[in-house]
Structure formats: C-alpha cells, structure tokens
Amino acid sequence: MTSAAKQPPFIPFESFEIGQIQNFGAYEVTKEEIIEFASKYDAQFFHLDEEAAKQSLFGGLCASGWHTCSMTMAMLVENMDKTGRGLGSPGLDELRWLKPVFPGDILSVQMEVMDLLPSKSRPTIGFVVNKVTVNNQKDEPVMSFVSKGIFPRSQS
Amino acid sequence: MTSAAKQPPFIPFESFEIGQIQNFGAYEVTKEEIIEFASKYDAQFFHLDEEAAKQSLFGGLCASGWHTCSMTMAMLVENMDKTGRGLGSPGLDELRWLKPVFPGDILSVQMEVMDLLPSKSRPTIGFVVNKVTVNNQKDEPVMSFVSKGIFPRSQS
Numbered sequence: 001m002t003s004a005a006k007q008p009p010f011i012p013f014e015s016f017e018i019g020q021i022q023n024f025g026a027y028e029v030t031k032e033e034i035i036e037f038a039s040k041y042d043a044q045f046f047h048l049d050e051e052a053a054k055q056s057l058f059g060g061l062c063a064s065g066w067h068t069c070s071m072t073m074a075m076l077v078e079n080m081d082k083t084g085r086g087l088g089s090p091g092l093d094e095l096r097w098l099k100p101v102f103p104g105d106i107l108s109v110q111m112e113v114m115d116l117l118p119s120k121s122r123p124t125i126g127f128v129v130n131k132v133t134v135n136n137q138k139d140e141p142v143m144s145f146v147s148k149g150i151f152p153r154s155q156s
Numbered sequence: 157m158t159s160a161a162k163q164p165p166f167i168p169f170e171s172f173e174i175g176q177i178q179n180f181g182a183y184e185v186t187k188e189e190i191i192e193f194a195s196k197y198d199a200q201f202f203h204l205d206e207e208a209a210k211q212s213l214f215g216g217l218c219a220s221g222w223h224t225c226s227m228t229m230a231m232l233v234e235n236m237d238k239t240g241r242g243l244g245s246p247g248l249d250e251l252r253w254l255k256p257v258f259p260g261d262i263l264s265v266q267m268e269v270m271d272l273l274p275s276k277s278r279p280t281i282g283f284v285v286n287k288v289t290v291n292n293q294k295d296e297p298v299m300s301f302v303s304k305g306i307f308p309r310s311q312s
Contacts, residue, residue: 037226041229043233044233057306064226065245069225070198073222074199077197085200089221093249
C-alpha cells in the first residue's frame with residue numbers, strides 16, 4: 001500500500017509560472033485494454049467489436065473517451081511521482097475528444113500553465129490552470145482539456 | 157461480442173426536447189473497485205490507502221474523479237440500451253467534482269436537455285446538449301458536466 005508519507009512532496013503553488021510547458025508519457029494503447037475498459041464502463045460496439053466498429057463514425061475499434069482520460073491521468077500521476085504532487089482537482093473545462101484512439105497508438109502529454117489563481121477564500125491554497133493536450137505517435141492531438149489543480153501556498 | 161446489428165436503434169435528433177429530464181441508474185461504489193481503478197489509472201494515496209486518505213482534503217478513501225466519470229458512463233450506456241443510442245460525443249464542458257465519492261455510495265444520474273444544435277456543416281446529424289448531474293444516495297450532487305451527444309437527423 002502507498003502511504004501518504006511515501007508520496008512525493010507537494011509542489012508549492014509559487015513554483016509554477018504561466019507559460020511553463022512539460023512534455024511526458026508514452027502510454028501504449030492495446031486492443032485488450034480498450035475492450036476490458038469498455039466492457040466495464042462504456043459497452044458501445046465501437047469500443048468492443050473490431051468488425052462492427054468499421055461501420056461506426058470512428059472507422060474502427062477505438063478507446064472509450066473516458067479510457068483516454070484515464071490513461072492520461074496515469075501519465076499525469078507518473079509525472080507527479082517525479083516532480084511532486086497536488087492536493088486534488090475541482091474539475092476541468094473544454095474536454096475535447098479530437099480524434100479516435102486506436103490499438104497500437106502511443107499517447108503522450110503536453111501540459112502548459114495557462115493561469116495561476118490564488119484562492120480568495122482559503123489563503124493556504126492556489127489553483128493552477130493547465131491546458132492538457134494528449135498526442136498520438138504521429139503528433140496528432142487526440143484529446144485536450146483545461147484542468148484546474150489545487151496546490152499548497154508557501155506560508156510567508 | 158456485441159455487434160452493431162444487436163445494438164439498440166439510434167434515437168433521432170428530432171425526438172429530443174429542451175427541458176426533457178431523465179433519471180436513471182443505481183451504481184454501488186465498492187472499496188475494491190475504487191482501489192482497482194486507482195491502481196491502474198490514478199495511483200494517488202487518497203484513492204488507494206484507507207488510513208492515509210484520512211489525512212487528505214477528502215477525509216477518507218474516495219474514488220478517482222475519472223472513475224466517477226467512468227461509472228457514470230456505465231449508467232449512461234445502460235440507459236441507452238433501453239432508450240436508444242447516439243453516434244458518439246465530441247466532448248464536454250464544465251466538469252465539476254463536487255463532493256468525494258466514498259465506498260458504499262450509490263450513484264444515480266439526472267440528465268436534462270439544455271440545447272439542440274443541428275450541425276451546420278453536416279445536415280445528417282445534430283448535437284444534443286445535456287446537463288448531467290450525478291447524485292449519491294443522500295441526493296447530494298457529487299459530479300456534474302455539460303455533455304454534447306451526436307444524433308442522426310431524420311431524413312425529410
């Protein structure tokens with residue numbers, strides 16, 4: 001079990017800068033994982049059945065959009081294990097599934113700091129607004145969203 | 157395997173009305189599933205370790221926000237199996253994780269049609285804009301978002 005003590009340290013809110021960009025991740029998408037995820041959470045034929053999926057808008061078996069979100073989160077957490085962690089997230093905006101994610105695709109993340117918002121009601125925290133773009137191995141964006149992360153403010 | 161032919165029929169775009177509300181679902185959240193999902197996709201201590209999670213912002217072990225999205229999608233698909241299906245979704249807006257989702261919670265969905273947007277470039281489809289609210293067994297909203305679904309237009 002992971003304990004709180006064994007987690008990487010928090011990143012202080014003050015360490016972020018607008019315009020800062022990080023690139024990370026190399027998540028290989030498999031047919032087996034697409035079908036396993038969809039069987040549990042998104043049992044639509046274009047996520048389950050290779051033959052039938054050819055008749056869909058997507059042209060072939062592709063990952064559930066929520067699966068792409070989840071694979072992206074796995075890359076975000078792997079990055080946090082290296083750079084430091086946040087306190088959580090209240091949500092996100094402008095989530096767009098731009099292209100289908102197919103078996104064999106290798107996904108990576110580009111994250112750019114768009115805004116820094118100290119909390120008005122809670123002086124101990126601040127919100128970091130990031131544009132998150134997920135690309136496939138051809139550098140085509142397959143998904144993007146604008147996320148908010150909560151980070152602790154340095155006590156001065 | 158599910159085939160396209162065995163899927164429920166499509167719902168035509170014209171059958172939706174602004175203000176239409178549907179309530180459905182009863183997804184029981186288990187500790188085992190929270191930990192299983194988080195182990196794969198969101199390995200932060202507040203989704204993995206009951207004891208350590210007590211020290212987090214959430215006050216206890218709780219589901220990954222992406223897991224809550226995925227459980228919600230399972231309820232949406234179950235409802236589509238009864239009422240009819242769409243062609244997919246280009247994305248969503250204003251996703252908010254409003255309250256932690258704990259083991260033992262029973263989630264349900266309320267979906268309200270907010271807007272109907274015939275596609276300007278593709279006369280065969282239209283977009284249905286829904287406000288999706290996920291409640292727990294105490295009728296507290298735990299998550300909400302505004303989704304866009306793609307539906308076929310009746311050919312006239």
